């Protein structure tokens with residue numbers, strides 16, 4: 001059976017996010033910290049980049065959603081991430097894991113495995129990261145993917161079933177699955193992977209949408225669709241990666257439910 005998620009459904013979720021202005025506690029990497037905070041503000045959320053181990057649990061308890069991104073790890077950071085994820089679990093606060101470059105080193109794989117045990121609501125990565133995570137193996141070229149989202153369908157579904165989580169694989173066409181349903185989200189622009197940390201910032205946006213929704217699969221699709229729409233719009237005026245980054249934040253800020261009405265409905269395919 002296939003149902004759909006219309007542009008109006010997505011716009012309603014964007015409106016809800018902006019009304020709620022969720023506090024997104026982000027433990028993200030040094031590269032992403034500033035751009036991800038600006039992206040979260042542009043979409044209508046309230047970012048806080050708080051990563052000291054001594055306050056991670058306490059801050060996560062205050063937040064509406066938590067983002068954990070393993071981009072620039074060190075032992076103190078990993079302990080803070082474990083504290084934040086544990087606290088999010090205790091408070092039923094949704095949290096997103098971004099497994100940056102998890103296929104690159106044993107330290108990343110071990111750290112990601114500890115975080116997976118703490119049950120993220122959503123795992124968002126590129127195709128190589130999702131394949132590496134599902135197979136507990138190698139893959140990718142540093143933070144960049146060497147695979148396409150279509151290569152990661154089986155891995156994403158298996159990971160979603162094993163973790164009882166939503167898994168989002170981003171690429172030219174994004175994939176979202178909770179192991180029972182599968183959605184393909186087109187949109188975006190080829191300049192997006194040429195701007196560092198746009199994937200990291202997206203994981204924060206997914207967290208913001210989760211805070212305002214009961215269904216994590218639908219929330220994730222709405223986040224990806226809004227991001228893709230802003231990316232397509234930014235690409236119309238950008239001269240290259242530098243001006244794209246600026247135009248993208250402006251496009252996210254300008255995005256409104258009316259502009260989303262024209263989007264093709266997303267098909268939610270049942271895997272049962």
Ligand SMILES: Nc1ncnc2c1ncn2[C@@H]1O[C@H](COP(=O)(O)OP(=O)(O)O)[C@@H](O)[C@H]1O
Pocket residue numbers: 125126127143144145170171172173174187188189190191192193197198199200202227228231
């Ligand atoms: N070739 C592409 N065309 C259009 N959008 C893309 C393309 N590659 C990535 N994107 C978009 O860029 C954003 C970041 O995804 P991605 O580059 O896969 O993440 P990461 O930075 O973690 O590797 C997503 O919104 C995705 O849809």
Ligand SMILES: Cc1ncsc1CCOP(=O)(O)O
Pocket residue numbers: 029031032071072100143195196197198199200201
């Ligand atoms: C370049 C880099 N190095 C460590 S983390 C990071 C940012 C990765 O960002 P993204 O996963 O969004 O491309």
Ligand SMILES: [Mg+2]
Pocket residue numbers: 098100101125126143199200
């Ligand atoms: Mg990434």
